[in-house]
Every structure is written in structure tokens, then in C-alpha cells.
Amino acid sequence: MVGVLGGMGPEATVDFMAKVIALTPIEEEQDHIRLLVDQNPGVPSRQVALLGPGEDPGPVLAAMAAGLEAAGADGEVACIRADEIAAGAPGTVAAAAPSMP
Numbered sequence: 001m002v003g004v005l006g007g008m009g010p011e012a013t014v015d016f017m018a019k020v021i022a023l024t025p026i027e028e029e030q031d032h033i034r035l036l037v038d039q040n041p042g043v044p045s046r047q048v049a050l051l052g053p054g055e056d057p058g059p060v061l062a063a064m065a066a067g068l069e070a071a072g073a074d075g076e077v078a079c080i081r082a083d084e085i086a087a088g089a090p091g092t093v094a095a096a097a098p099s100m101p
Helices: 010-023 046-051 058-070 082-088
Strands: 002-006 035-039 075-078 094-096
Touching: 002 010, 002 058, 010 035, 035 058, 058 075
Parallel strands: 002 035, 002 075, 075 094
Antiparallel strands: none
């Protein structure tokens, strides 16, 4: 099961999920990839934090990743800050989401 850190642009999360579904080769419904999504629009702004004065979203993202792992996710996917997610949630697999057509 893949954990998805979402909600930081809720439409982007839904778009990512739609692309995973569309690009997964299946013969029947049960062949789809199981996704577990933490849709959290309350993550502090990554853009503001990158400019310096904002709250660091790293701890919130790390907590989300740890929660997904505790719920059974084998690894997590996030669009940004994968390094801080992994640093804050030891033992989790965090990777930047691939660019999908």
C-alpha cells in the first residue's frame, strides 16, 4: 500500500491519484494500486517557509508520513520536501512524486 501525503493543493492530490489509476495496467479492478491518502490542507505553506519567515512544514509532513506508515503504508509519496519527511519519520520510505503525463 502506498501512502500519499496530500492536501497541499487538494486538486493536485486528486490529479495525482487519477494519474496513478490511469497509468496502472490492470486486467480487473483488484489489480489497482492500493492508496492511503492523508489529505491535510492544514500543512504550513511550503512556499512561505522556503522564503524564510514561515513555519517549517517538515514536522507536519513527517507526522503525516509516520501516520500513514502506522496505518500500513509500505512507503509514502509526496510532491516536495521528501528529505525532511524521511528525516522526521525514520524507517519510512519517502520519495518525490514522479512527473506523470
